[in-house]
Amino acid sequence: MATEFHNLQELRHSASLANKVFLQRDYSDGTTCRFQTKFPSELESRIERPLFEDTVKRLNTYYAEAEKMGGQSYLEGCLACATAYLIFLCMETRYEKVLKKIGRYIQEQNEKIYAPRGLLITDPIERGMRVIEISIYEDRGSSGSCSGSSSTSGSSAR
């Protein structure tokens, strides 16, 4: 039933949102940012498991890199403290640099892997770093019972 989209533009014009899947945070290691790599059942027919797990693992690596307590973060912290944190007005923190890297990575993954399969990953920072939201699109022509399902259940649940 593979809905073929060749790029994000095509996705936008000819697809309608069918469903959204939310990957939750994995707190087994504490409060550091990690996402569960459990493969959601809704995506089984849309994408191969190794590709998906690869993306999530890579994201987890990036977040771990951003939050790593090591020599560099201590140095940054102490230097910033010595300048009464005024240095953050002109300098970008390491976390922000990694977030930009994550943004670029997600865009690249969307363009190369997810959009052609009718999926779209939303950057977790746009959801408060709580979830990775994956939107599932259906071709507008074939959107039958699926589309709007989340909206109807949403209104009744409220």
Next chain:
Amino acid sequence: MSAVMIARKVRKWEKLPGKNSFCCDGRVMMARQKGVFYLTVFLIVGTCSLFFAFECPYLATHLSPAIPVFAIVLFLFVMAMLLRTSFSDPGVLPRALPEEATFIEMEIEAANGNVPAGQRPPPRIRNVQINGQIVKLKYCHTCKIFRPPRASHCSICDNCVDRFDHHCPWVGNCVGKRNYRYFYLFTLSLSLLTIYIFTFAIVHVVMRSVDSGFVKTLQDTPGTVLEVLVCFFTLWSVVGLTGFHSYLISLNQTTNEDIKGSWSGKNRLQNPYSHKNIVKNCCEVLCGPAYPSVLDRRGLTQDDLPVPASTAAQSNPVPQTTKTTAPLIPNEHTPDDAKSSIADSAISHAEKGSPSPKKEKPPTPAKVPPLASPETDVEASIIIAKEKAL
């Protein structure tokens, strides 16, 4: 007859729910009640001014010019830390979008199974294991999320805050993950400043009394009495607070956890976040990475919408003044509105789902990356839906 179209830039802070007040077009974020904060500023600035006016000239000439210089440096550091604590985002967690809230509700219902009619459903709790310890995550009915570990909902600001410590009226803001180290440095430096002023005020009185007599000294420098009084009473509270927070940091605990007795050792509950090493705990809290704000306060709401004049007058409050009213909360929309808005926002969301070209990043002190805020998309889409209906 055509409606006048105004392209008005609405920033996301204007649409954020919760009871915060924003200044400087979203750069500053505080709680609504700021009276005690102004008192704090007044006390610090007032006492230091008296010190510079009365003590410093005498001490600079009779002891050393380094004394006022160090006092100035310390004073500036205290003010910088205070303003940083008060004006920054403590680590507010944005509320769940309708789809996410629905998804979570469905998960809860699936987990609870069938509840017989008439029986109260079980409390919404998610158990996670952290470093071998079972931690219960509670569901927040206001924000419609399961709170991450160590997060708590502040009723004064009406937000869930990550690593919530406490709401401090003296700084006029919550103290949480993002501003805890500034808060600690503020109390520490304020303790030093208070001790410094107290000591040198006494030294000054003693030295001057030797020359001119005690009563004449007090007549010459009346400010000294006030300083000594303020410092004496401040010392006890601020130094005590610094000591308390030093203790909490060494154990990697928050005030909230300490008050609730979460890791007091009963039921064999140990703190799973502690590294069991004082130095490591201190390093993590004070020198850890600077977490970014996940609230995009200064980002523009969906695509500079051309807003019809009438709708603009109704729905958008004047942004120049401090925003004090809670804006429309998306969850209160009618089902019909929500349906069309979800569809619309999803498609347009797909347009900006991949990191968007709107990375214009004004150099703000808060250093917020440009992000989509959940509520604004729905709110803006309501306007689209209304326009279509017209």
